[in-house]
Amino acid sequence: MTQQETQYSPEEVQVVGTRGNRGTKRSKNFSVEEDELICEGWLIASKDPIHGANQNRTGFWGKVRAYFETHNKQTTPRTESSLLHRWLTIQTVVNKFCSCYEAIDRRNQSGTTIQDKIASALKMFSGVETKEGKKCSVVSCWNILKEEDKWKAKRIELLQLEKEASAGNKSKKKSAKVSRPREEEGTNNAHDNEATDDGGAAAETGARKRSEGVKKAKANLRFRGAEACKEAIDSMWAKKEVADNEKEKAKNERFMLSHELDKQSLELEKKRAESEDKRAEAELVKQEKEIMLADMTSLNTLQREWLDIMQKDIVARRRGN
Numbered sequence: 621m622t623q624q625e626t627q628y629s630p631e632e633v634q635v636v637g638t639r640g641n642r643g644t645k646r647s648k649n650f651s652v653e654e655d656e657l658i659c660e661g662w663l664i665a666s667k668d669p670i671h672g673a674n675q676n677r678t679g680f681w682g683k684v685r686a687y688f689e690t691h692n693k694q695t696t697p698r699t700e701s702s703l704l705h706r707w708l709t710i711q712t713v714v715n716k717f718c719s720c721y722e723a724i725d726r727r728n729q730s731g732t733t734i735q736d737k738i739a740s741a742l743k744m745f746s747g748v749e750t751k752e753g754k755k756c757s758v759v760s761c762w763n764i765l766k767e768e769d770k771w772k773a774k775r776i777e778l779l780q781l782e783k784e785a786s787a788g789n790k791s792k793k794k795s796a797k798v799s800r801p802r803e804e805e806g807t808n809n810a811h812d813n814e815a816t817d818d819g820g821a822a823a824e825t826g827a828r829k830r831s832e833g834v835k836k837a838k839a840n841l842r843f844r845g846a847e848a849c850k851e852a853i854d855s856m857w858a859k860k861e862v863a864d865n866e867k868e869k870a871k872n873e874r875f876m877l878s879h880e881l882d883k884q885s886l887e888l889e890k891k892r893a894e895s896e897d898k899r900a901e902a903e904l905v906k907q908e909k910e911i912m913l914a915d916m917t918s919l920n921t922l923q924r925e926w927l928d929i930m931q932k933d934i935v936a937r938r939r940g941n
Contacts, residue, residue, distance in 0.1 A: 648696045650706055652757040654688075658707055659764040661687035666770040677857065710761055715778050717758045718766065720744040781852050788848040908934045 661684035681700045688703060721741040765771040911930050
């Protein structure tokens with residue numbers, strides 16, 4: 621992290637949404653330090669050297685919360701659910717800022733420093749419509765995440781989710797267009813009732829019903845969009861778990877194969893050693909036999925004495941065995 625990348629104060633890079641929940645007591649907003657701890661905890665849990673990618677959602681965010689609670693100096697209590705929803709806000713905002721920074725970087729303007737690029741990206745980012753309801757220190761979180769492989773992989777997942785959501789919205793728009801004739805049919809029925817019932821009250825009721833139907837259709841479209849996004853996320857997690865299980869299975873198979881190969885290698889080494897021992901024993905027996913059966917008639921006294929000593933040594937050794 622360079623000095624140029626960290627010169628912006630948190631107040632300059634906070635993004636605030638305009639929507640909130642009425643009638644519910646909300647906890648204190650997340651601070652810049654808490655946002656940074658969430659990013660750091662997410663990276664640490666993602667790069668767990670023991671479990672790696674073989675983690676379910678509960679275990680993963682349990683580790684994030686444990687790291688957060690250990691290093692957090694604030695007194696506001698945070699649940700795993702609040703940290704998860706806060707991370708969804710952070711990743712959305714930081715992902716948008718990444719796109720702005722990459723667009724500035726692709727211009728490849730000569731003489732511009734990293735500080736200039738960040739300033740231009742912030743200017744572009746301020747023009748992007750955001751719908752998040754909480755503050756997020758964009759640059760500080762971006763500095764933590766930008767060079768991490770796990771974050772780069774997460775951006776690819778977000779891009780895939782955006783494509784799926786876009787495809788889902790297109791299909792919903794088509795279905796909404798198909799449903800328009802029903803509204804026209806309702807309008808025609810209302811006019812028929814107006815002609816037959818001879819009263820303005822019936823026309824008012826029909827118009828009011830049509831207005832409520834449009835609002836309900838829009839609400840249903842928004843609800844289906846949220847459901848499609850949730851289903852896409854659940855589908856991504858399910859695919860990830862299946863892929864992780866396959867990786868773990870392949871890892872175990874490789875381990876068992878390696879173990880079996882090591883075992884076979886040890887057996888071959890043992891047989892080779894036994895064969896060498898037998899060969900050496902056969903060579904020794906051959907030499908001893910030549911000594912024991914040697915012809916002494918052509919030998920002098922000293923040679924006979926040496927041969928006699930060797931024969932006695934051979935006999936003593938064999939008796940001892």
